[in-house]
Amino acid sequence: MRPAEARATATLSRRICRAPAVVAALALAGCWSAPVATVKPMGEPRLIQDGIPVESVQVAVVSSVDRSAGTIELRMRGRAAIWTYRIGPQVSGLDNIKPGNVVRATVTEELAVYVLRDGELPGKGRIAEDARVLAVDASYRLLKLQYPDGRTETFKVPLGTRLEQMGAGNSVVIQPVALFALRRRG
Amino acid sequence: MREPRLGRSIARRTATVAALGAGLLPLAAHGQVTPEQATQIRDAMSNRVEALTILGGASGIAGADFRSTGRFEFSEPADAAIAVSKFGGAGDIGDPQPLGSLAVGWQPRLQGNMGWLEGTQHLNAGLLEGDVNRIKTYGIEFGGGVRFWVDDHLSFAPTLSGLYGHTSETYTANSVFMRTNLETAKQIGLVDWTLDTWTLITGVDIQYLIALRRTIITVTSSPVYYHTESFESSSASVNVKGDSGTWANMVDVDIPLGVELFGHELRMGGFYRWTGLYGGLRDGLHESNFNEIHGRLVLDFLTQLWKVQWIGIGGSYIRGPNISGWTAGADVVFRF
Numbered sequence: 001m002r003p004a005e006a007r008a009t010a011t012l013s014r015r016i017c018r019a020p021a022v023v024a025a026l027a028l029a030g031c032w033s034a035p036v037a038t039v040k041p042m043g044e045p046r047l048i049q050d051g052i053p054v055e056s057v058q059v060a061v062v063s064s065v066d067r068s069a070g071t072i073e074l075r076m077r078g079r080a081a082i083w084t085y086r087i088g089p090q091v092s093g094l095d096n097i098k099p100g101n102v103v104r105a106t107v108t109e110e111l112a113v114y115v116l117r118d119g120e121l122p123g124k125g126r127i128a129e130d131a132r133v134l135a136v137d138a139s140y141r142l143l144k145l146q147y148p149d150g151r152t153e154t155f156k157v158p159l160g161t162r163l164e165q166m167g168a169g170n171s172v173v174i175q176p177v178a179l180f181a182l183r184r185r186g
Numbered sequence: 187m188r189e190p191r192l193g194r195s196i197a198r199r200t201a202t203v204a205a206l207g208a209g210l211l212p213l214a215a216h217g218q219v220t221p222e223q224a225t226q227i228r229d230a231m232s233n234r235v236e237a238l239t240i241l242g243g244a245s246g247i248a249g250a251d252f253r254s255t256g257r258f259e260f261s262e263p264a265d266a267a268i269a270v271s272k273f274g275g276a277g278d279i280g281d282p283q284p285l286g287s288l289a290v291g292w293q294p295r296l297q298g299n300m301g302w303l304e305g306t307q308h309l310n311a312g313l314l315e316g317d318v319n320r321i322k323t324y325g326i327e328f329g330g331g332v333r334f335w336v337d338d339h340l341s342f343a344p345t346l347s348g349l350y351g352h353t354s355e356t357y358t359a360n361s362v363f364m365r366t367n368l369e370t371a372k373q374i375g376l377v378d379w380t381l382d383t384w385t386l387i388t389g390v391d392i393q394y395l396i397a398l399r400r401t402i403i404t405v406t407s408s409p410v411y412y413h414t415e416s417f418e419s420s421s422a423s424v425n426v427k428g429d430s431g432t433w434a435n436m437v438d439v440d441i442p443l444g445v446e447l448f449g450h451e452l453r454m455g456g457f458y459r460w461t462g463l464y465g466g467l468r469d470g471l472h473e474s475n476f477n478e479i480h481g482r483l484v485l486d487f488l489t490q491l492w493k494v495q496w497i498g499i500g501g502s503y504i505r506g507p508n509i510s511g512w513t514a515g516a517d518v519v520f521r522f
Contacts, residue, residue: 030290030336034283139400139442140488141451156489159444159451164399 037132037146041115041169045122048170049162050112053177054143054155059185062101065094072097072179074105078151079130088180096184106181111143111155112173113166129171138163145172230469235323236414236428237470239351239383242303243325245274246389246410246432247461268306274299274327276391278343279522282335291335295343295391299327309361316360319377325351329387339395349385351414375421382418383426387411404438414466431464442486450485453496473506482517495521 063073063082070087072094085107087094097103113133120126131145134152141161144154157163241247275297282291303323309315329347336342357377359368371377389410396403409431416426438457445452459478468474484498491497500517504510 030288030334032282032289032291032335032337034291139397139402139440140486141442142489154489159446 035135035144035168037134037168039169041133041171042167043115043165045115045117045120047121048113048115048165050110050173052111052113052157052161053108054111054157055106055108056153056155057104057106060103060105062097062099062103064099065097067094072182074103074107074179078147078149080148083176085176085179088178090180091182093182093184097182102185104183104185105179107179108177110175110177111157112175113143114171114173116171119171127171127173130174131172133166133168133170133172135168136163136166231424232426232428233466233470235353235381235383235416235424235426235470236412236430236466238303238305238321238323239325239349239353239385239414239426240412240430240467241471242270242272242301242323243299243349243351244301244327244385244387244412245272245276245297245299246387246408246434268303270301270303272299272301274301275519276345277520277522278333282333285334293333293335294330295333295345296330297327297345297347298329299325299349301325301327313363314361317364318358318360320356320358321353322355323351323353325349327385327387333391333393341393341395343391343393345387345389345391347387349387349412349414351383351385352380353383354380375423379419379421379424381416381420381424381426383414383416385412385414400442402440404436404440406434406436406438408435409433412465412467428466430467431462432467433462433464435460447485450487450490452483453486453498454481454483456481456500472508476504476506478502478504484517484519488521493520493522495519 058074058076060074060076063075065072065087067087071084072087073082073084075082085105114121114127114129116127116129119129131147131153133143134146135144136142137144141157141159141163142154143157143161143163143166144152146152277296279294279296282293284290285292302325303321305321307319307321309317309319327347327349329345331343331345333341333343355377357364357368357371359365364371368377387410389408391406391408394405396405410433412430412432414426414428414430416424419425436457436459438455440455441453443452443454457478457480459476459480461476461478463471463473463475480500480502482498482500484496484500486496487494488496496517496519498517499515501512501514503512
């Protein structure tokens with residue numbers, strides 16, 4: 001190695017060795033904060049957008065199956081209520097499903113995203129939220145929600161969703177739509 | 187939420203490079219090597235093996251099809267082909283978590299690579315005309331670190347990893363001169379040798395994220411230091427103990443196109459990266475830097491296919507003072 005090269009390498013090495021000190025110094029001056037869903041949402045109370053179709057894979061307990069009505073009732077993990085989904089034509093194996101079974105269900109749902117004040121929307125009254133927005137990735141169209149029990153779930157939302165208006169603290173109402181895949185667990 | 191990526195780069199390279207030690211054979215085989223020349227030869231071989239080990243085995247060096255536009259030191263005119271394949275990359279795991287009571291986020295970072303390099307050199311002039319020199323290097327790297335987020339844009343990731351490398355060289359003598367002197371060359375360890383090396387790699391990845399509507403611009407600066415030593419060699423003439431460095435500076439642009447194909451959004455992007463080479467890497471490759479331009483067209487699979495961020499095609503063009511190269515192939519990035 002030529003002397004000049006040795007000096008250049010030594011200089012690079014010294015800089016890398018100093019990096020932890022630089023990182024520590026910057027860390028002390030950091031202003032990063034973890035995303036929080038309970039922050040006060042930005043903007044006036046309003047409905048930002050509803051009817052946002054999303055797909056979700058959930059572990060759920062079957063409450064009932066009504067073949068004549070073509071519906072199934074599921075209690076999703078982390079959600080208090082029992083929700084009713086329309087059974088899609090592609091769902092098979094329902095004969096083996098009984099109330100109390102734990103299943104892995106692939107469902108479609110619709111989201112409505114609000115800015116609420118004290119849980120209310122002017123002119124509409126109280127809105128029962130199912131989750132809150134924790135984080136938004138507009139580039140990859142990801143909406144990360146946090147449920148009341150602290151569990152989080154990330155949805156891929158379709159093109160055209162007004163993510164630029166959404167942010168942490170927004171209230172989300174989830175509407176069950178359809179079940180299109182079901183697999184019994186255990 | 188952005189970031190973690192464990193990428194895959196498979197590249198094949200052709201190049202005009204001088205094989206290790208082959209250009210030095212006439213001197214040595216005549217038994218006329220002075221102590222200064224012997225030191226020069228050992229340093230050159232050491233640097234070359236160090237450089238090829240890092241080139242073939244480390245994750246931080248770009249893959250491409252290289253072609254020489256200049257001549258390497260000590261070389262005789264030669265045609266050579268080098269094929270390098272790499273599988274690996276680096277990525278941050280999960281979402282940033284609070285670091286105690288500090289206003290800093292952290293997340294673990296893993297990096298690894300498996301690579302292999304095969305070079306074949308046909309010597310075209312002088313006493314060695316018609317001879318063929320082959321070199322193979324295998325390398326496996328694994329390590330990690332922690333990424334610290336100072337705010338939502340700026341982060342640092344100090345890392346530490348180790349690289350095992352195995353290099354072997356074989357020589358096919360077709361020239362009259364080497365058919366006569368091949369045994370001598372073997373005895374003094376200039377040809378047909380094998381070498382095992384370890385490399386300690388440490389660096390820091392400094393990153394700044396900029397979001398412009400849905401476009402993500404990532405500016406990265408990454409100085410990396412390599413210390414390489416051999417621990418097993420079949421030749422007393424071939425041993426490695428050296429220091430190298432790289433300093434990569436990159437601007438990456440990731441643009442969603444708002445158009446879906448097969449249910450996945452098309453994204454286009456690319457980057458410009460300047461990589462400075464230092465120490466044995468610079469001496470061994472006879473390159474001071476690489477400039478790389480990369481373009482890609484991919485489909486967004488994030489949250490739609492397990493751990494996959496995108497799948498598509500991409501290509502790079504690389505240019506240094508003495509070599510240029512290219513790579514093209516599948517562009518697959520994972521997010522953990």
